[in-house]
Amino acid sequence: xxxxxxxxxxxxxxxxxxxxxxxxxxxxxxxxxxxxxxxxxxxxxxxxxxxxxxxxxxxxxxxxxxxxxxxxxxxxxxxxxxxxxxxxxxxxxxxxxxxxxxxxxxxxxxxxxxxxxxxxxxxxxxxxxxxxxxxxxxxxxxxxxxxxxxxxxxxxxxxxxxxxxxxxxxxxxxxxxxxxxxxxxxxxxxxxxxxxxxxxxxxxxxxxxxxxxxxxxx
Numbered sequence: 001x002x003x004x005x006x007x008x009x010x011x012x013x014x015x016x017x018x019x020x021x022x023x024x025x026x027x028x029x030x031x032x033x034x035x036x037x038x039x040x041x042x043x044x045x046x047x048x049x050x051x052x053x054x055x056x057x058x059x060x061x062x063x064x065x066x067x068x069x070x071x072x073x074x075x076x077x078x079x080x081x082x083x084x085x086x087x088x089x090x091x092x093x094x095x096x097x098x099x100x101x102x103x104x105x106x107x108x109x110x111x112x113x114x115x116x117x118x119x120x121x122x123x124x125x126x127x128x129x130x131x132x133x134x135x136x137x138x139x140x141x142x143x144x145x146x147x148x149x150x151x152x153x154x155x156x157x158x159x160x161x162x163x164x165x166x167x168x169x170x171x172x173x174x175x176x177x178x179x180x181x182x183x184x185x186x187x188x189x190x191x192x193x194x195x196x197x198x199x200x201x202x203x204x205x206x207x208x209x210x211x212x213x214x215x216x217x218x
Contacts, residue, residue, distance in 0.1 A: 006128035010136035012198070017140040018191045019201055022109040027141055028183040030100050034157050037145025038138075039093050040100065043082050045134025047104055051075045052118040052130035059119050071114045076105045109137060144186050152177030 016022045023044075030040040054074050055062075062070050083101045086094040094101070104110060113133055118126040149155055154162045154171050163169025176182050195201045 003125060003128055006125055007132040007135065010129075010132040011139060012136075012194065013201075015136040015140065015194070016109045016133050017137055017187065018194050020109075022112060023107055023137055024187065026100050026103065026107060027144060027187060028180045030097060031141055031145040031148055031183050032152070032178055033096075033149045033155075034142065034145040035093065036096050037141040039086070039090070040097060041134070041138030041141050043086070043101055044104055044107065044110070045131065045138055047075060047078045047082060048110055048113060048130035048134040049127055050078050050130075051110060051114055052126040053123055055114045055118040056121060056123045056126035062119075067119065068111075068115070071111060071119075072105065075110055075114065079104045109133060140187065140190065143190065144183055147186055148177045148182055152182070
């Protein structure tokens, strides 16, 4: 049961996007549709799981001075394989995702979990930690992708859910939902909703504003 906390905790309590504010760039860029959000989620989760597992396996043999270079090399190799697989078997999706699959290498979440957890823990917990953080990241991407596609085009996974005004229906798609700022607003609202429900996630105030005594300038 203690091992399962590595999978369940990153879903809400320590979500990498809403709590740690990691992976925001890709969350804004690839969530114009649910299909691209899903593909990106799978790709990042696979890279997270495999990189955490491999780095944990060889962590005792990595010289501290070059550990970051080794970690980035492992992550980059996995990303190249994922990118090549997408180009071979899902070329249209690979084209839609453009450079963002390759930019998984620079995603703070992947390197952060490798450095903070996989380098210090055995293989199984590292694998589960990678899986949990991948699922937490995926949860936010899928929510944002579903909302942006539905309100921006009236579809989900490319299939019509409601009839738009252009096809004689009542629904008028919101063009703003297909722009990056909408993803930013949705993620902001998710962060607000989660922290309003789980108050313990709200950061403590690090400073206070002092007011000057009456009659004196500050």
